[in-house]
Amino acid sequence: MKSIFFRTIYLVSLAAMTQQVHALSLAEELAQQDAELFKRGFNECDTAYLQQHVSDDLVFYHDQSGIQNKEQFMSNVVKNICSNLTEKPIRKLVDGSIETFPLHKNGNLYGAIQHGTHEFYIRKTGEPDRLTSTAEFTHVWLKVDNNWLLENVLSYAHKSPVNNAPTTAELLIKNHVPALGIGLIHNGKVTSTKVYGERKKGQAATKETIFKVASLTKPIVSFVTLKLVDEGRFDLDEPLYHYWVDPEIEADDRHKLLTARHVLTHQTGFDNWRWMNPTEKLRFNFSPGTKHQYSGEGFEYLRRALENKFDTSIEALAEEYLFEPAQMRNTNFWWNDKVDVQRYAYNHDEKGNLIPLKKYYSANAAANLLTTVGDYTKFLAYMMQQSDENPSLYKNIISNQIRIGESHYFGLGWEIFTDFSNDEYALLHTGRDPGVNTLAIFFPNSKNGYVIFMNGDNALPVLEHVLKDSYLGDQLWQRR
Template identity: 50%
Template sequence: MTKSIHFLLLLFLFFSIRTNAQAGKSNPVFENDIAIENWLRENNVPVLGIGIIEQGKLKQIKIFGEIKKGITAPYNTIFNVASLAKSITSMVALHLVNSGKWNLDEPIYTYWTDPDIANDPRSKKLTTRLILSHQTGFPNWRWMKENKKLSFDFEPGTQYQYSGEGMEYLRKAIENKFKKSIEQLASELIFQPLQMNDTHYIWDKNTDESRFAIGYDKEGKPYELIKNKKANAADDLHTTIGDYGNFLVHILEEGNLNKNVYQEMIKKQVKTKENKYFGLGFEIYDLGNGELALSHGGSDKGSQCITFILPDTRQGILIFTNADEGYKVYEDLLINYLGEKGKRIIEIETKN
């Protein structure tokens, strides 16, 4: 299982746009579906899924490409959307907070303390708020450390650092308290109510392999298909454009959260760069004039995916691809479907 991080996805986008600008070029404008199909073939991207949200409704689902040689990708293609798992896990936690069963600011050491940091007093400062806004002080993954052990890079709550370890830490605490897996809790709180029947953290007997978009590298070679049997709160979520689009519409409808919890979710908890912040489970782009865009992306081997929703205008876009080079399509699609707001997002992301 790969453990890539969201900022790499956006870094790829940055370099793609900057390189084109330096060369006096722009990405091809997709005037029609045929242009998109041609682009996919030229860039070794087998499948592209697009979901368009307008007026708070999932209005369009478009799937391009072939799931296998000679087989058109179906309307309900299943993608590995990597770190988009984090937004689902975040909403599980926020639903528990909303019902009074979990506390956003209670230290979680009584429910889980990782053995690697059991003797570090900073472990008692970890809260759900700090985890969902990526202020734990943890690295993205412990295996990136030389000794492969979890440790703090800084005092919790003092700065931002994207961390999959934080989400896994929260998963273990929640599972220990409620005696249910994150898959069970997500199913009860999110998947079943929203009829997200093709969305799972794990690969089980109900997963339809014939609809699954296997990942490809930049040379157009497939990666090995890994069928995860253990849930990861931060990575490797399987879903469809339809399922995840309905989840984002649910967020636009304030996620069935009370006003206070919803406002905490979209509050600028920590600044990550100019006009960009992290809330609880979502990145926040300040578009100006009081308008925000909520976003999250996913980047793994053979998976490049990104989502944006705009609460004020009730718009949104989902872009799922099953290839390392899939990020190259983002700029044009954001501009095509979100117009000036898409341009503003790109400006914020590429500004030094």
Template identity: 40%
Template structure:
């Protein structure tokens, strides 16, 4: 019988690898099973929460382990009680590698009855009065069945267990990123996911601590600390703080109608025209769609009254740029250089291509297969996208924010406030996403940027004044940032990733 079960397990692996279509990671099915996996391991395995396990384990569970043999549900609970939760002084801990998680639906006549979930995880040991340390890693496949409307794990395969070479390697679960100390591992990840390069800026205690770069900006040309990336929507926080500095100087007011300085022809007759303020725009409550070109007539319009709800809008930031330029009678690039870039020494940052940019330093965008993409040299400022910058320059900007941004206490406190709610657990301040009530009573401010062939993310923490910048010139860069944040910031990072994936 064990022989046939082993054959079945192998066939299951082959099916997952070769035939069933994988679901998207933002799909309802993927998110539901990620939560179910969390009950199995985060609650059950890590916290010895038997009630959580009983919610997700099927009464006919079959558990296969390549080193420990096979078990039914009764045997599983007995071994679990003895080996996993029997000694509180020497506790095994499991951590999922989120970027490896995959889900494949199981259907019968198009009706969903189950799913196959696969991934990789690391195992650690937590001893009293010692830092947690890594012991090994493995792969897993779980077959989930829908029973009475609930997901139940009916078959679990745990295989390819391998010990780490340096058993007992120190690992600070709350604040560490072991990949920083393992260049070869990072390079392997880049190769595995066909990512040409990443550039990382590490901020600690309100100062830039480290810059690391891996891979190539283009074939055969290594990335460096002064390599220039197009950072997509990471343009928006820059724009927001240029505007906040103008507000601090009394040039603009956060709550005055933007129509005092600029009116777009498309909305000149709208009843909401004079209700739109700078605060609404910076907190994504303008009422505008993301981009007007997505509408049938290619015209700008209000989808709802400004300030009544949240909706991400690039048009809003562009509208504000035009208002500022008209008010000051200067191009926004010049205003940004004067108010932000020059004072901070952000010498390689521009809203568009200029003769000051060394094209040889450009990190060319790449598709999901690792092939370079033809890029466009924009020659006009866009307040929402296309900013060209380096990881060092953007890190300087974040350090500036963490240390008050040179603003008055009144205006800086406006940035620290929740201005709008995107969804439960994710709010927005002025120009940045805001995640409150994180572990250790921490609050994070973050923003992502993503165009075809480039994926970027920045994150800073209000209390610790730590932060991270990650640029990647790859369509696959999102895979890596989830791993980086989860591992580097430990429990806090995992919570941030979870909230963004839900």
């Protein structure tokens, strides 16, 4: 009897030891899978490898960016992780944090759950990696035909690093960004405008400094268009060919489909700029209204249509419907006599080298607006005032028009992001040209907002610093 008892104890112990060895073996195997997946697919941007090792049924849950399927996940990797290989996010596993739990069915191993902590850095050529956030992750791996596929991902508890932040002046100098302008709005009122640094070497930037704001021109033209619609002088859905047809697409009947709504929601089918395609001619990549593709050409098309319909310039329309009522005294579409070059924030590359000034002498509805931080902050506040003064206009301004991702929409001239804390959503637009980095955002529920202007290319570290002290800025940074 004693022999049977000890034999039973031995067999149970042997089984437990075998299971433990198997679990350790599984943990090591999946640790290698994790390391290889993030090394090749995320850090090195081998998207073919990533595609092969991610399940077609992938569901990715992110505490800041919502839910993504495989198509959306792969698209976001290409767009947000791998678009600039000289300055990109990378992932590092926190040593000792990973745990693995096997999944069995009828005694057979079919998958595993993996949990751990990882860190995200910005890796820029020639510089040390810079920590940007830490997060928890839970992965579900399935074993299919003896291969491991990533089936589900939970990424959560994102936290920005705690460090001794440099002063704004130190940050600008370190990152070769000469000037920074910030305008703040609280509860619909402009509360602060500040400008730091130099407009050019040795010459201080002030509140009177004029910045080129690139694509922040588009929200100005969008507002003017919506004001014309609100007054019954124009219709978002009337065909633009009644007022303008570009000769390069005249032979394509799809030009008769184009409307202002297509332009403001970036559904024209045009390239961003015609010179970016091999023919360097305006063309349709798809029929208007069927897809979303960002386009400056669309706004220029709308400008010509408006100018022809109303027999006046976009400058005159903006003056009547926006600049004058909002008291924007320092905003111009081009280098006219009102623009003083002695107030201009000259643009600089990522090393701080001066970019030669190029002046424009005609309006562009998509780019090149010249303005001050104070004026553009007034613009945001003026728009938010319409919630009380002109609700029908404001309803159009903040309306979701098309869905382009999880918690991500495009409205009439603005990107719209939902699911912030405090039941908030945000309307956002950015602008970028050589030596130009700008951002404008407002939150309709709280009527808070801010404007950020910079005249240098190496803007990302400065933007991160500013957003940490801005309303819901940490959450916006996590969605970058």
